[in-house]
Each structure stands twice: as structure tokens, then as C-alpha cells.
Amino acid sequence: MCSNALLVISIYRFKRLKHPSNYLVLSLSSADLGIGLVLPVALYFELCRSKIDTALLCFVPFSILILLCSVSILSVTGIALDRYISLASPLRYNNIITDRTIGRYIIGFWVYSFLVSCTPVLWWYFIRPEKHMIACSFNLIGYQVRLFLFFSLFAPCLFFIFSSYAYVYVIARYHARAIFLVELSLRRQTGEVETEAKYGRTLAATTGLFLVTWLPFQVCMLIDIFHNTDILTGKATFYLGVLAVSNTCINPWIYGYRNSEIRYAFSRTLEEFAPKLGYILKSLVPIKKSCAGMPSYASNIRLCHSPKLVVNATETTHTTYLHPPETTYLTETSFLARNSANSVTTTVVSL
Structure with a gap:
């Protein structure tokens, strides 16, 4: 029943x-x-x-x-x-x-x-x-x-x-x-x-x-x-x-x-x-790598709270944060972008 x-x-x-x-x-x-x-x-x-x-x-x-x-x-x-x-x-x-x-x-x-x-x-x-x-x-x-x-x-x-x-x-x-x-x-x-x-x-x-x-x-x-x-x-x-x-x-x-x-x-x-x-359950919905069960989000999402990961403060303004699941792997790449004033180090995060 x-x-x-x-x-x-x-x-x-x-x-x-x-x-x-x-x-x-x-x-x-x-x-x-x-x-x-x-x-x-x-x-x-x-x-x-x-x-x-x-x-x-x-x-x-x-x-x-x-x-x-x-x-x-x-x-x-x-x-x-x-x-x-x-x-x-x-x-x-x-x-x-x-x-x-x-x-x-x-x-x-x-x-x-x-x-x-x-x-x-x-x-x-x-x-x-x-x-x-x-x-x-x-x-x-x-x-x-x-x-x-x-x-x-x-x-x-x-x-x-x-x-x-x-x-x-x-x-x-x-x-x-x-x-x-x-x-x-x-x-x-x-x-x-x-x-x-x-x-x-x-x-x-x-x-x-x-x-x-x-x-x-x-x-x-x-x-x-x-x-x-x-x-x-x-x-x-x-x-x-x-x-x-x-x-x-x-x-x-x-x-x-x-x-x-x-x-x-x-x-x-x-x-x-x-x-x-009167019962309290943990989340019963497993988050898979494909994230098929998750709703769609905007394209300006930033992934944060990852160890040894630094995101420039100017790039985090007016953005949405999404905590990554434990099975998601992040890689970071750093490069230099020069302009007339100074050099800025930018970190690009890829999922």
C-alpha cells in the first residue's frame, strides 16, 4: 500500500x-x-x-x-x-x-x-x-x-x-x-x-x-x-x-x-x-556526474569552495555560486593578460 x-x-x-x-x-x-x-x-x-x-x-x-x-x-x-x-x-x-x-x-x-x-x-x-x-x-x-x-x-x-x-x-x-x-x-x-x-x-x-x-x-x-x-x-x-x-x-x-x-x-x-x-531524511536524490536531475542555470555560474582555488575578486561580482558535488573534478589554468597599466593574473576554472 x-x-x-x-x-x-x-x-x-x-x-x-x-x-x-x-x-x-x-x-x-x-x-x-x-x-x-x-x-x-x-x-x-x-x-x-x-x-x-x-x-x-x-x-x-x-x-x-x-x-x-x-x-x-x-x-x-x-x-x-x-x-x-x-x-x-x-x-x-x-x-x-x-x-x-x-x-x-x-x-x-x-x-x-x-x-x-x-x-x-x-x-x-x-x-x-x-x-x-x-x-x-x-x-x-x-x-x-x-x-x-x-x-x-x-x-x-x-x-x-x-x-x-x-x-x-x-x-x-x-x-x-x-x-x-x-x-x-x-x-x-x-x-x-x-x-x-x-x-x-x-x-x-x-x-x-x-x-x-x-x-x-x-x-x-x-x-x-x-x-x-x-x-x-x-x-x-x-x-x-x-x-x-x-x-x-x-x-x-x-x-x-x-x-x-x-x-x-x-x-x-x-x-x-x-x-x-516527524522524520528528517537526508537527500535521497543522488547527484550524478552528468547532473541530469539538476535544473538548468545561467551561463555565469562560478564554481567555488574548492581547495587551492583562487578566483579574482573582480570576476566574482554579480555571479551565482554553485557548490560542486564531491565527484566533480576541477582543473585550473593561469595566464597573464597585459595592459598599459599593470599585469593581472587570471585563473580560469574548467569543469
């Missing part, structure tokens, strides 16, 4: 992060945050097996959980397709992926997920119209509904995710080899292998964690349906369900904080909100 909430707040507060690709991440984090809020109620029903007279009260938390999990899976699929389009049609990407287009897709994700989440309630009232039930549990959702959820949501999303990331890996590998051939004279022979291994690890983590969390529950469900077994009974439903829902804890770190801009916004948000909660 904390990681998803901070990600939502960071994207909302910083205008630079408000672009179509991050809107999908925002939809994903919102759904995952909702799962964290609804999960305690669903776990209470699943663990305590409370007897409830009204069937609707029992199905409401599980239906909301299905709604939010569906939005989460659809948002992950949308992110995969967004990365696929950025490589398949790079010149048309800005025309295809716009704010209006992504907004329509996100609304479609939520509407479709709402319709899917209503199937357990409709199935109960039309197939089993009893007014009372023995104990409230997720196992009350029939195998017909579970099979419908698998083929209408999980199976197509899994296909699009794997297809998109497989294409991304092939194109990234091709680009890595092309860059390696161009810079062959400047790079070592192991550069290509290291780059391809990095791409492979990133995509394996993205798709592998999705499979590890969601696939066991779906496989056991299919085995129960087609082989008449009882794997998903009792505590097995609880443990496999919690494993599937744990994907919501991983999503912010895979799709959000791996982005340098989102990390910077996340750090700024923590630095601003932590003092209000």
Missing part, C-alpha cells in the same frame, strides 16, 4: 511525469492500492468462514477483489503493448499513443473488469438461488465462473504480454549487436554479451515474476476442473491466492521505480512528506 500510494502521489504531483505511458502505470498502481485496501476484508471472510445470511454481502469483497485484479492484469498488458508499439512503430508512436487514446483504454479496462467481476454474483443468483449459505469463502465461486475468468481475462493477457516482450527482446538484441559492431574499435568483445544479458535479465524479471505469482493458482484451478481433483480446497486457496495478490507488491518496483524520473519524483515526495510525519 505504501509503495503504490507513493507512486500515485509522485505521478500526480509532477507534471513532467504526466504522459501516456505513465498513465498506464498510474492505473496499475491505483488498482494495486485498492487491492491492498480490500484484501483484509476478503482475508477475514476466507479465514474465519463467517456465516452470512445475505449472499450479496459475501460476494461483494471477492467481486471487488476480482475487479481490481482484472484492472491490474489489463494495465500490465497495456504497458507491454505500449513498449511493443514504441519499437514496432517508432515514427508513429506519438500519433498512436496519445492522452486521449490511453484514457479511452484505461476507461475500457475498468468497465470490462467491472462486467467480469459481476459474473460471480450473477452466477450465484441464477444458478443457485438459495437465500442462505453455510460459510462465506472464495470456494463458493463455481468452476464455471473460474473457467470464464481464465479464458476471458488471464489467458489473452498472458498471450499479449509474452508476445510483446518477446518482440521487445528480439529488437533490443538486434540493436545491441548493431551498436556493438559500430563501436567495435572502442569497446571490448564482451560488451555485446553483457548488454544482451542485461536485456534478458530485465525481461525475465518482468515476465517471470508475473508467472510465478499468478500461474500456480490458475494451473491448480484448471487441474481441479478437468481432472476432478480438490487442490483448491481449504488452506491451498488461501496460500495460492495470497501468492497471486502479492504481485501487487512487486508491480511498483518493476514498472515504476526502475524509471529514473519516477525515482527522482519519489525521492522528492519522501523528502517533502517525511518532515510532516
